[in-house]
Amino acid sequence: MKNTLMKKNLLLIQIIMLFMIHFNCFCQGKFLVKGNVTDEKGEPIIGVAILVVGTSVGAITNTEGNYTIRCDEKSKLKFSHIGMESQTIDVNSKQKIDLVMHSSAVDMDEVVVLGYATTKKRDLTGPVGSISASQLKDVPATNLSQMLAGRVSGMQVTQASGELDATVNINIRGGTSITQNNSPLIIIDGIPSQSGLLGIAPSDVESIEVLKDASTTAIYGSRGANGVIIVTTKSTRVQKPSITYENYYGLNKVSNNLKVLDAADFVRLEFERLRGNDASLVIARYGAYADIDKNYPPGSGVDWQKQTFGITPLTQMHRINIVGGDKVTKYNISYTRNDEEGVQINSGLGRNTLRLSLNTNMSKNLNVKLNSSYSNQSVQGPSLTDLGSRMVAMLRFKPTAGITVPLDQFINAPEDSIARVVDPSNISLFTNPIANFSRETNIRKNIILTGGLNVDYKLSKNIIYRGAINYTYRDAENDIFYATGHSAATSVGGPNGSIAHSYSNNLVYNNTLSYSKIFDKKHDVLVLIGQEALINEYNSLSLSSSKFPDINFGVDDMAMGVVPLAPNTTRSQNRAYSFFSRLNYQYNGKYLLTATLRGDGTTKFGVNNKWGYFPSGAVAWRAIDESFIKNLNLFSNLKVRFSYGISGNSNIADFLSLNLYSRQPVSVNNGAVSTYGTAKLGNPNLAWEKNTTANLGFDLGFFNDKLTATVDLYETNTSNLLLNANIPYSSGYTSVMKNIGSTRNRGVEFDINADIVRNTKFSWHSSLNMTFNKNMVVSLADGADSFEATNSNVGYIVKVGQPLGQMYGYLTDGIYTTDDFDYSETTKKWTLKSDVAVEKGVSPTPGLIKLKNMDNSDDKFITSTDRVVIGNAQPLFYGGFSNTFRYKGLDMSVFLNFSYGNNIFNGVRYNLENLWFSNMNVLKDGFESRYRYYDENGSFIKDWALLSDLNKNATKPTINGMVVGRTYSNFVEDGSFLRINNISIGYTFPTKWIKKIKASNLRIYISVSNIATITGYKGLDPEVSINASAITPGLDWGAHPRVRSGVVGLSLTF
Structure with missing residues (x-):
């Protein structure tokens, strides 16, 4: 900008x-x-x-x-x-x-948007990352959040899954809070967003600024602890009216599949599961073991991944932008339509986005700006909350089901449709995945309406008043209906549905006065003072009912449900009032000072801590302007920055400081009446979590800024963490929320930009950013050393002196082999050798997962005290690497992002390498590497030596070789990856070629995203984190696969 x-x-x-x-x-x-x-x-x-x-x-x-x-x-x-x-x-x-001429990668006079003001990049005193519209212009995505991974140092972006509206977790400089929200504050055209980046079309973005430390975020006070992302949309400008039409058409495809068993191997596994030691058993539903290859030739059976995620759907975007105006009034109007069919059957997304910007000079000194937007999005498909279990169920579904039935008849086909295989007693064991996905209606609707009015009045040559009032309304609804035959309908005895509806109102208004003047041509002073008020309201209502006699109307007629459940309502409100100020001072253009102070009062905290105060300061030395630095002829730019400040975190739930009450039945005169009792004890002293940040930065330029670098070293100490602390039982309660914990983040960020080639015909620009962050828990509640947490039964631990996100469980030592036992030919039983460790209460046999004894106890028994840290979801470093090439009108960009050193708990392997459960498919690798008791002919092996020889290369447990409910280290994998995120090639036609059609600009391009990922991770994708919190990240429990997208697009301006 x-x-x-x-x-x-x-x-x-x-x-x-x-x-x-x-x-x-x-x-x-x-x-x-x-x-x-x-x-x-x-x-x-x-x-x-x-x-x-x-x-x-x-x-x-x-x-x-x-x-x-x-x-x-x-x-x-x-x-x-x-x-x-x-x-x-x-x-x-x-x-x-x-x-x-081409845009410069580093423009020191470029204006950067900060809190309540703008400044030139050369005058920055704190760390700010920037993303321009040109970096995102050809990337096909409906969600702006999905486009940000790897673009800015210090900002870690993780997409939870490949869903059309998947949750995107954004973390700036490491997680600071343990129990509260770590998401940054997002501001779009001056309006704080309560719905992240959901309501904005990527094509409308002009620039994105990421404020990283307290010197840049303290002006936002209690909302700035987790960083601030400021999005500025394309603005008005003086020009003749022009109309731009943009579009792209493309195809999506699942980028990866897991290898599960085909029909023949699945039936072999079923024989092992069902016959025990009886080698002569014939299973009616599968025929004889000797006939497996004849009944199920190689490659036979149904590939359920292909049938549910194998389509190649269309994605398209259309945008019209009208821009124009004179010196008095300028306008910018855009409309964007996105349509994307999901790679999963019965899924898709549609969204309309309308945006209006109007800028009018009412007089010489008065300027009025209006920004408004409307977004309406509808998504069909399973939601993230239940997708993990659904993905696992689909992968587990037996490949023998319906192999002779046409695909369009799968919905109504029996589980096994070969006559000799049908076993009526097992028909309802599982539901056909296509039937499940097709018989479910799961629609998520979001309407977001924003409006902002800004007034600038020049009171004098040096004093400007700015007033703004911004309003956001969000309406969200989730309609779910399970028709007859869906597993969720079968489990409750009939079709069922639910409606969850919520709406919120957010009002923000602020007033600022700024004074700027240059004294004696050396002293440049800018003073800003301001006031701000925020009002947030949230309301929700949910209804559910089951056993619908008619499925034609679904949730449109909830009264039809025979068994309605009690409705649930929620209503909350919070308010905040603030005062803030900022001083910017420059001496002789070389020495810079920035100081801010904000005071916030909010209803979210206890009566004794309603107000919090957040100061910050930053200094910078533009050393390149010193003659002794210039004379070195080494630098074309050199600036040193240091900042220190405090910001707060008010991004917490309402009413945490108050006593919470719940309705409770009480027996009176042999009857039951409802009364209210305290469900949770409040704390009137509850206060902000506070971040204290120090940052040392260097801005470097070489060879006339053909090579530039920015290096930032930072430390963030978070205190007053909100944690549950134990209290005496005599109080009638077990715990209360208090400000008693602390964490620390230390790190280094690098941003390097290079114009490798730059001439009139050809240019090549490269950009690399990397972030190294180390997180540590400093203290916990009541002097505790640690506490445990779970995510989908996977263990985690929060421990003083260690980082957040540590996985906690049993360290595996391969599997038990015959060498660990003595075998009795008389009793035909295995006896574990006396020096071999064993889990207490477990009777091991060869092929069972073997655990390590880690508590240094004298006995050989493994208990819960043997659990240790088995993985860490935090990466050692992460970043992005981009290259842009231009030759005349031709341009090409290549963007890669990467992460190194983080672990993922592969919950899909955990579920699909457990071979015990009959009628469930498993991963091919787990089957082929299993410890076996049957030879290739299906004969049970009794000879010890033969058994040992057969399993000399076995690495995975046998059929009953896992104890369910344990967190094992062998399912923790390296999640490091290098992703070729996007390659785009475009051509801009010369103006003289397109004048005949009265056009001023025509550009065509082709873009491919998620092209390839280099990783050792065995799951569908290493960039995943299901149901993640600050303490339980890095879990893959069956995420929706990510897609590879290819589009062809154009931009035409008249």
Whole structure:
């Protein structure tokens, strides 16, 4: 985003200076050069400065981008403009030189949006990451959050699954809170968002700023502890009215599948499961063991992954943008339509987004801006809350079901449709996945309406008043209906459905006064004071009913349900009132100071701690402006920054400080009446979680800024963590929420940008960012050393001196083999050797998972005290790497993101390598590497030596080789990955080619996302975290597979 006023003033100065230079040096060159200068889109650039190198002769482009200049035939011309890459061209007797200028990767005069104000990048004193619209322009995505992974150092973005509306977890500089929300504050055009980035179309984005430390976030007070993301949409500008139409069409496809058993191997496994030691058993539903290959030839059976996720659906986007205006009134209107069919059957997404920006100069000193938006999204398909179990159920479903039935008849087919295989007693054991997915209606609707009115009034030359009022309304509804035949309907005796509806109102208004002046041409002062108020309201209602006699109306007629459940309602409200101030001071353009202070009062906290105060300060030294640094001829830019500050976290649930009551039945006179009792004890002293941050940063430039680097070292100490603390039983309660814990994050961030090649025809720009973050728990409640947590029965531990996200369980030691036992030929039983460890209460046999004795006890028994840390979901480092190439009108971009050193608990393997459960399919690797008691002919092996030889390469447990309910280390995997995230190739047509159709710009492109992932992880995708919290991340319990997307698109402007 550029400072238009500054540009206009600079342009005027350039014109005056160049006119004077040109007049004084008019006769210095006899050779006349003419030309035209445009940007990558073919638009003329006004005010480009052209200088004859080595002289004071210059010129400037006019409103059409044209110029003329006199020079010698062998001169060199240097072209420069704010925000564009400077270029030097040899004249070589050419009388006409046209030039295409490209956006500069590092523009020190670029304007960065901060809290309640803007500043030039060169004047920043704190760490701020930026993403421009050009970095996102060709990436096909309906959710802006999905496009941010790897784009900014210090910002970790994890998409929970491949669902159309999957949850995206954004974490800036590590998790700070243990029990509360770690999501950053998101502000869109000055409006705080209560729904993340859901309501914004990616094509509407102009820029994104990420505020990382307390010096930049403290101005937001109690909302800024987790960082701040500021999104600025495409604004109004003075120009002739133009209409831009953009679209893309493409296809999506599942990027990965898991290998499960085909019909033949599945039946072999079923024989092992069902016959025990009886080698002569014939199973009616599968025939004889000897006939398996004949009945089930190789590759036979149903591939349920292919049938449920094997389609290649269409995705498309259409956008119309109308921009125009004069010096008085400017406008920008856009409409975007997204349609995306899901790769899973019976799923899809549709969204309409409308955005309006209006800017009017009511008078010389009064400016009024209006920003409003409307978003309506509807998604069909299973939600994340139940997707994990559903994915596992689909993978487990037996491949023998329905192998002779046409695919379009799967819904009504019996579980096994080969006559000799049908076993009526098992028909209802599981439900066909296609039947489940097809008989479910799960629609999630979201409507978001925003409106913002901003008034700027110039009270004097140096004082500006700004007032803003912003409103957001969100309406969310989730309609679920399970028709006859769905497993959820069968389990409750008939069709059932539910409606969950909620709406929220959020009102924010603020007023600021700013004073700016330069004293004695050396002292640049900017003072800002302000006030802000926030009102948030939330209401919800849910209804459910079952045993619908008619499924045609679904949840549209909830009264039809025979067995209704009691409705549930929620209503909450919170308010906050704030005062804030900021001082920016520069001395001689070299020495910079920023200081902020904010006071917040909110209803969320206890009566004794309603107000919190959050100061911060930052200093910077622009060392490049010192003569002794310039004389080194080493740097083209050098700035040193240091900041320190405190911010708070009010992103917590309402009413935590108050006593909570619940309705309870009480017996009176042999009858039951309802009364209210205290369900949770409040704490009137409850206060903010506080982040204290220190940051040391360096901004470096080399070779005329062809190579730039930013390095930030930071430490964030979080205190007053909200944790449940034990209290005496005499109080009648067991615990109360208190501010008693603390954590620490330390890290280093690198941002490196390089213009590897930069000339008139070809350019190559590379950008790399990396973040190293180390998290540690400093203290817990009541002096405790640790506490445990679970996610889908997977164990985690929070321990002082250790990072968050540690997986906690039993360290495995392979499997028991015959070498661990003595075998009695007389009793035909195995006896464990006396020196071999065993889990207490378990009678092991060869093939059972073997655990390590870790508590250093004298006995060989393994108990819960032998559990240890078996994995850490936090990466050692993560980041992104991009390359952009341009040749004339052709451009190409390649973007990669990566993560290294994090662990994932593979819950899919945990479920599908357990071979015990009959009628369930398993992973092929678990089957082929299992410990076996039957040979290839299906004969039970009794000979010890033969059994040992048969299993010499076995690495996975036998059929009954796992104890259910344990967290085993062998399912913890390395989640490191390198992903080729996106490759885009585009071509912008020359203006002279498209003038015949009255167009000013035409660009076509092809873009492919999620192309390939290099990883050792054995699951569908390493970038996953189901039902994650700060203490239980890194779990894959069967996430929806991610898709690979390829699109072809165009942008046409008239």
